[in-house]
Amino acid sequence: MTTQSEDNNVGRRGFLKRVIMGAGLILGYGTGASYAIQFLLPRKRKAKFRKMLVASLSELPPNGSKSFKDLSGREMILVNSDAGLKAISTTCTHLGCKAYWEADNDRFFCPCHDGVFDVNGQVVSGPPPRPLDSYDVEVDENDNVFVLLLEG
Amino acid sequence: MQRVAAFKQWFADSFPFDPNLLKEISSEPIPNHLKRWWYAIGGTPLYLFVIQATTGIILTFYYVPDPAEAYNSVMHITTQVRFGWFLRSIHKWSAHLMVMAVMLHVIRVFFTAAYRKPRELNWMFGVGLLMVTLGFGFTGYSLIYEQISYWAAVVGTNVAEATPLVGGLLADFIRGGPEVGDNTLTRFFVLHIGVLPTVMVLLLAMHVVQIRLHGVTHLRHEGEDTPSVELSVRVSAPVSPVRPQGGEAAAVQEEERVKEESYPFFPDHFYTELIVGLSLTFLLTILALIYPAHMGDPANPLVTPEHIKPEWFFYATFRWLKLTSFQVGVVGTMVFLGILLFWPFIDRALVRRWPGRDVSFWLGVIGFLGFLIFTVWEAMV
Numbered sequence: 001m002t003t004q005s006e007d008n009n010v011g012r013r014g015f016l017k018r019v020i021m022g023a024g025l026i027l028g029y030g031t032g033a034s035y036a037i038q039f040l041l042p043r044k045r046k047a048k049f050r051k052m053l054v055a056s057l058s059e060l061p062p063n064g065s066k067s068f069k070d071l072s073g074r075e076m077i078l079v080n081s082d083a084g085l086k087a088i089s090t091t092c093t094h095l096g097c098k099a100y101w102e103a104d105n106d107r108f109f110c111p112c113h114d115g116v117f118d119v120n121g122q123v124v125s126g127p128p129p130r131p132l133d134s135y136d137v138e139v140d141e142n143d144n145v146f147v148l149l150l151e152g
Numbered sequence: 153m154q155r156v157a158a159f160k161q162w163f164a165d166s167f168p169f170d171p172n173l174l175k176e177i178s179s180e181p182i183p184n185h186l187k188r189w190w191y192a193i194g195g196t197p198l199y200l201f202v203i204q205a206t207t208g209i210i211l212t213f214y215y216v217p218d219p220a221e222a223y224n225s226v227m228h229i230t231t232q233v234r235f236g237w238f239l240r241s242i243h244k245w246s247a248h249l250m251v252m253a254v255m256l257h258v259i260r261v262f263f264t265a266a267y268r269k270p271r272e273l274n275w276m277f278g279v280g281l282l283m284v285t286l287g288f289g290f291t292g293y294s295l296i297y298e299q300i301s302y303w304a305a306v307v308g309t310n311v312a313e314a315t316p317l318v319g320g321l322l323a324d325f326i327r328g329g330p331e332v333g334d335n336t337l338t339r340f341f342v343l344h345i346g347v348l349p350t351v352m353v354l355l356l357a358m359h360v361v362q363i364r365l366h367g368v369t370h371l372r373h374e375g376e377d378t379p380s381v382e383l384s385v386r387v388s389a390p391v392s393p394v395r396p397q398g399g400e401a402a403a404v405q406e407e408e409r410v411k412e413e414s415y416p417f418f419p420d421h422f423y424t425e426l427i428v429g430l431s432l433t434f435l436l437t438i439l440a441l442i443y444p445a446h447m448g449d450p451a452n453p454l455v456t457p458e459h460i461k462p463e464w465f466f467y468a469t470f471r472w473l474k475l476t477s478f479q480v481g482v483v484g485t486m487v488f489l490g491i492l493l494f495w496p497f498i499d500r501a502l503v504r505r506w507p508g509r510d511v512s513f514w515l516g517v518i519g520f521l522g523f524l525i526f527t528v529w530e531a532m533v
Contacts, residue, residue, distance in 0.1 A: 041321065042329045074454050094478055095310040096331070097303055098456040111458050112307060113474045129478035 048151040054078055057143035060085070065119065067101055070149050077101050077108075078137070078145065081120050085137040087147040088121040094128040108132060180364065181414035182421045185371050189428065190260060192421075196253040197285070198356065199429045200246050203436070204288075207243040208345065215295070217341035219334055222297035223450040230447060241440035247289060249432070251465045254285050262516050265499075266369040272496035274362040277355050279493045284352045286465065291344040293463055297337065302451035304462050305332050305340065311473075314482040332453070370413075461530070468526035 054068045060080040070076050070089070075098070077088045090099045090108060097112035107124065108117040116124040121132030138146045186192045214233055216225040229236040258278065261267055267275035290308055294301040309332060313323035326343075328335025415421065449457070462470050473481040491498060502511045 040325055042324055042327075042335065072453075095307040095473070097306060097460075098454065100456075100458075111456055111460055112303065113470075127473060127476060127478050127481055 055145040087135040089133040178418035180417040200250040244445040245439040298448035467530035471526040471530040
């Protein structure tokens with residue numbers, strides 16, 4: 001009886017030792033690993049919008065469009081469609097290439113995987129999963145058209 | 153003389169290595185069919201990897217991994233540095249040949265079913281090596297920072313982003329930000345010259361050790377009832393592979409059989425590899441001279457070129473992405489890679505379900521032809 005309970009005691013003590021040592025090792029190395037991962041992952045910045053004057057309303061008759069550059073110099077299209085004024089980004093929603101605004105065909109065409117969008121940014125054909133991104137447009141009392149753009 | 157002997161003794165004491173062990177390790181009996189090069193094509197990527205490492209290190213002396221300078225530094229290597237154009241061209245062509253050789257090796261191993269038990273794990277190491285090779289190709293041509301480099305990086309990292317569950321983290325990690333930018337080139341550079349080479353050397357070591365432990369697969373043809381005895385030896389075992397039961401005569405007979413069906417790795421197969429290596433060097437030189445690597449337009453994040461294509465080894469994926477919806481395109485690519493990785497186990501299930509029907513063979517034919525057709529299709533348009 002006594003021998004067995006002594007054995008048990010030693011076993012329990014040994015077991016606890018292992019658990020504590022193991023937990024300590026995992027915590028120690030784990031902390032190190034989590035710092036390494038944080039170092040490698042880029043810091044997230046909050047998106048900041050900026051208002052930019054891009055056109056005057058007189059330049060945009062119904063169904064008219066105007067191309068302009070966003071804050072990083074990328075082409076965007078301002079469209080005056082039935083749904084109102086819209087600023088459409090030309091970054092293809094499939095895999096991020098730049099779609100072209102083909103004024104003759106009234107469509108956006110992405111050369112990477114043959115994606116086609118209509119004047120409102122809606123997908124016409126090809127693999128893109130959703131319409132082109134559009135940005136809010138504001139018109140002030142002097143018919144100036146502003147677009148709220150993401151700062152690059 | 154005494155000094156020499158003393159030095160020898162000192163060296164033996166300081167580096168206690170038994171030369172006989174080296175002899176034993178290098179006397180692996182190689183089955184006769186490996187005298188045909190298409191069975192020995194796994195050695196080719198290894199040789200090309202050494203060329204890549206050598207030329208790559210030399211190119212790094214001049215390359216500048218900075219978005220503003222990268223293109224100019226590659227231009228400088230190509231037009232100013234002595235033999236720069238040549239080394240860059242060798243590096244490029246060797247990369248193409250390496251991808252091709254790895255693919256041919258995969259096809260050979262697949263159609264001789266050499267991935268079957270007990271070599272499943274080594275097939276998986278092999279698929280890992282294929283992916284690392286493609287990773288080298290992808291990061292490599294992005295470093296030049298010409299138009300194709302930039303847009304391939306955009307598309308490639310967006311594909312990674314679409315990975316279920318971990319996509320966002322993965323893409324952020326590779327790009328170093330929400331989109332391809334200043335951090336991305338540095339990361340591609342580190343992957344290309346630091347991370348991938350390390351992973352490749354480790355995987356290669358595992359791959360070769362496994363081949364050595366299992367022995368080279370012995371071909372068995374249809375109609376052969378008695379499976380030939382494996383010619384393999386364990387590193388620790390003596391060269392004669394099978395311990396025959398039946399006395400001296402049987403032992404001699406067994407030794408004769410091994411001699412007849414195989415030849416030693418060193419020096420015979422080693423010489424073969426040397427000759428293959430020299431031929432490859434010759435071929436690379438010719439390719440570099442006739443088709444030297446040139447430069448496209450510098451990367452412009454504002455404009456995607458109207459005609460854009462990745463390197464040929466991504467043609468099939470590229471075509472697939474054009475033909476299918478976003479989800480099917482990206483997830484389908486990953487499913488394909490998953491099937492490739494776990495193929496030995498899928499094959500086992502197929503054999504169990506339809507014994508003797510060669511389902512795996514025909515699936516392989518379909519998969520391979522599909523890849524070939526998509527590649528050629530993309531190349532033609």
